[in-house]
Amino acid sequence: MTQLSPVARQVIAGRHPDPFHYLGPHTENDRTLVRVFLPDATQVIAIGRQEEHELACLDPAGLFEGPLDNPSYYRLRARYGNGDVELEDPYRFPPVLSEFDLYLLGEGNHLRLYDKLGAHPMTLEGVDGVAFVVWAPNAQRVSVVGDFNLWDGRRHAMRVRGNGYWEIFIPNVQPGQKYKYEIVTRSGALLPLKSDPVAFAAEIRPATASVILDAAALPQPTPARDNINALDQPMSIYEVHLGSWRRKGPQAEWLTYRDLAEQLPAYAADMGFTHVELLPVMEHPFDGSWGYQPTGMYAPTSRFGTPAEFVALVDALHKAGLGVILDWVPGHFPDDPHGLARFDGTGLYEHEDPRQGRHLDWGTMIYNYGRVEVTNFLTANALFWLERYGIDGLRVDAVASMLYLDYSRPEGGWVANKYGGRENIDAIAFLRRTNTELFKEFPHATTAAEESTSWPMVSRPVDWGGLGFGYKWNMGWMHDTLDYMSKDPIYRRHHHGNILFGLHYAFSENFILPLSHDEVVHGKRSILGRMPGDDWQRFANLRAYYALMFGHPGKKLMFMGCEFGQDTEWNHDVSLPWHLLEQPRHAGVQQLIRDLNRLYRNTPALHALDCNSEGFEWLVADDANHSTYAWLRKGKNPQERCVVVVNFTPQVLHDYRVRVPFAGTWREVLNSDAAVYGGSNVGNAGAVSTVVTRDSPEIHIVVPPLAAVFLVPEI
Structure with missing residues (x-):
């Protein structure tokens, strides 16, 4: 065993602020080598395209290092107990965030940040896995923990980029697996495990883990009609x-x-x-x-x-x-x-x-x-x-x-x-x-x-x-x-x-x-x-x-x-x-x-000019003694008119006079006192005819007790 450097000790302890600087492929002293940290492994072999090298154990905690002529691609074969497992090294993969992503995130203009932050299933360099990105600018170290790594924060510590955006691509992780972030503060304190702020799915309460979801693969619902929220539409x-x-x-x-x-x-x-x-x-x-x-x-x-x-x-x-x-x-x-x-x-x-x-x-x-x-x-x-x-x-x-x-x-x-x-x-x-x-x-x-x-x-x-x-x-x-x-x-x-x-x-x-x-x-x-x-x-x-x-x-x-x-x-x-x-x-x-x-x-x-003063006119606003109100609602076309009369007393109002814009027949299109609604069925037998006065046409109506009537012209 060689004397471990302080950096190596930080990696083993799960305290290194960016283990990508130490783990994965590196060129040092004119030689190319690979370092891996696999807790509980007793032997690790790096498998290149045309070579295999057993890596030297630097520390029994699971730190290994060894040469590899072409470290641009390799896999690992690790021994745990009596069995061997082949796996990918997450520390050999390139960054997930582009420089443009970091630029937009830094100025606060990445309006599709959900395409980058969170957990995203993807294929990177031909390998399926999940990219994790989270913002934690004041952390000393951030790790992904989950079903895929025994919830061990030492195994997948992330690299930090830009203004505190931590990222890592973890091969062979799949949608449906649960995860959280393990964060060490600048002072060295270990925080409670954190759910992903940009998680696309989560466990049902009281459990609190985030769940990996391929959000980009969600089906698209049938769209609503284009004008469904328009000011001139019913809502x-x-x-x-x-x-x-x-x-x-x-x-x-x-x-x-x-x-x-x-x-x-x-x-x-x-x-x-x-x-x-x-x-x-x-x-x-x-x-x-x-x-x-x-x-x-x-x-x-x-x-x-x-x-x-x-x-x-x-x-x-x-x-x-x-x-x-x-x-x-x-x-x-x-x-x-x-x-x-x-x-x-x-x-x-x-x-x-x-x-x-x-x-x-x-x-x-x-x-x-x-x-x-x-x-x-x-x-x-x-x-x-x-x-x-x-x-x-x-x-x-x-x-x-x-x-x-x-x-x-x-x-x-x-x-x-x-x-x-x-x-x-x-x-x-x-x-x-x-x-x-x-x-x-x-x-x-x-x-x-x-x-x-x-x-x-x-x-x-x-x-x-x-x-x-x-x-x-x-x-x-x-x-x-x-x-x-x-x-x-x-x-x-x-x-x-x-x-x-x-x-x-x-x-x-x-x-x-x-x-x-x-x-x-x-x-x-x-x-x-x-x-x-x-x-x-x-x-x-x-x-x-x-x-x-x-x-x-x-x-x-x-x-x-x-x-x-x-x-x-x-x-x-x-x-x-x-x-x-x-x-x-x-x-x-x-x-x-x-x-x-x-x-x-x-x-x-009743709706086309809901938000426009041209759509409303008081007809009776001062009848406090009868607690009764009447008004005219108007549409965009001159013939689109509706009179509303509301009586907030328990007395029937007979021969109640309301001026209207058109002479002729006005149909009672709704009466809240109708028997079908549980009312007393007082009303106007379906329609009334105007009475001609010196100023304008009027309707003389029966207004039921504690009720409203709506009338529209027959034109």
Whole structure:
């Protein structure tokens, strides 16, 4: 045995920062040689194209060295116990990342970084294997550990390149095998094993390993129609939590992606929705986070099946005519030890300063949008879901928490921007860039911001000074109208402005009217549960409210269960209470939503100018005594008109007079008090004729109690 050099000792101890400088083929002192480190091997032979050489054992830990005339190609034959194994030496293969890759990664412009980072099955120099690349600039050493190397961090230590991008090609590793990264910090501390930030698949919780997937080989789903997200198209979104929409079997197991592909598209299409929005499907460790604390931003959760089966779900939704929107969470991530938190022993993806790097409300970490590598990781992730999985849009969660540095923070508990203000300049730049890149690459896709403040121009183009989103959730409308509906009808006259106020700003953004999951949890009760009165009045109020929503300007979003009047708060651990549909009133609400969707989709006046003030005109806005409202919705063509009248009192209004733009017959195309919906069947016998007055034609109608009627002209 020769005296080992300090470098050799570092390799054996698994502490060398770049073992490629020592292991593999080298030319030293005018001779070519090979060094290999194979723990537990007792003999190693290097097999060249025309030669074989037994390598000398430098240390019984498994370090071997020997000459080889032509080290450009060789294999190894290693003896373990009484058996021999032939294998490839990962340290003989060239780098995976090109200089151009490193350049783009360094400046934060590698928008397809998912083609390089992560684990990629490939053939390199005629050998099948997997290339692993991970970013950890402050690590002393990074190794891949997994099923293929006994989870031993000494066996596959990686080379470092560029600004801390670690890489290695490991021959004969295959898709389906599990892996993680073993990281030694600059101070020499060994971190808990880390999942791959760009893993394309993962184990089902509570296990946390990443799983090798050939993501480039995923099938492509059938695309949605090009204009499915356009401002002048109907957009009625069914928001779904996959784990609790329905369950199956005596054990109430989750539906798989395959099960969902058979059931969800058929149901949503039958109900008349245009889109399905999925609560985050990115891998996450805690069921109770509903996906909003993701650890695997590039991996569909394994709870319901494989990535290919998730593609099948998207494909089935598209074939049913439905757009697919994913909830996307670029605002924060959990501090689970296997995740992004302190990934290389430092605040890498997050800020070091907890005043900037930790959410006080949620106990999660905040991305450092000032690092180009971090924003590159996130922007590329947005594009990834649209490119690889055919997703049609992203709903961006908690945008307000990203825009404001003092979001939910006490005085003195936040760090001002360089101008002394509270705006998060880096996050604003990130959102603008992501929206710009997304619409450039996918012009028919869209994004929607969950933004609860008065931040201006959220859904206006970046070159106008906006944030560049396609849509913004109208949280103000939701709060005002739900507050109004919770009042006993006798008091609603004193809150008449709650319904009016939203129209003052209804066209300042491209709005979506959301009745989302957040409105049916945490003690808020279900939407039905907020309605006052006896049982009949509660359901009538609910039907009138839903009719108001569909008649109001703005695209629509409804959380699962709301469409049939779920009477309890949503519980993510169980199925929706589908048995309620055995009761006529719940079945009536479901039929109303089905008919409202159909009316909304088939009536251009109700959707073509959803986001344009020219599409709306008040007809009756000042009848607080009757808590009644009437308005005109307009399409692009003069004949496309729809009158909506809503009575929020339990009294029938007879001979109620509403001016209309055309003389003639106006058909009652929907009445939320119809018996088929569970109502009292008060109405206008299907149509009314105008009465000529001095100013303009009028219709004199019966407005049912706690109900809405929709009327269109016969032209």
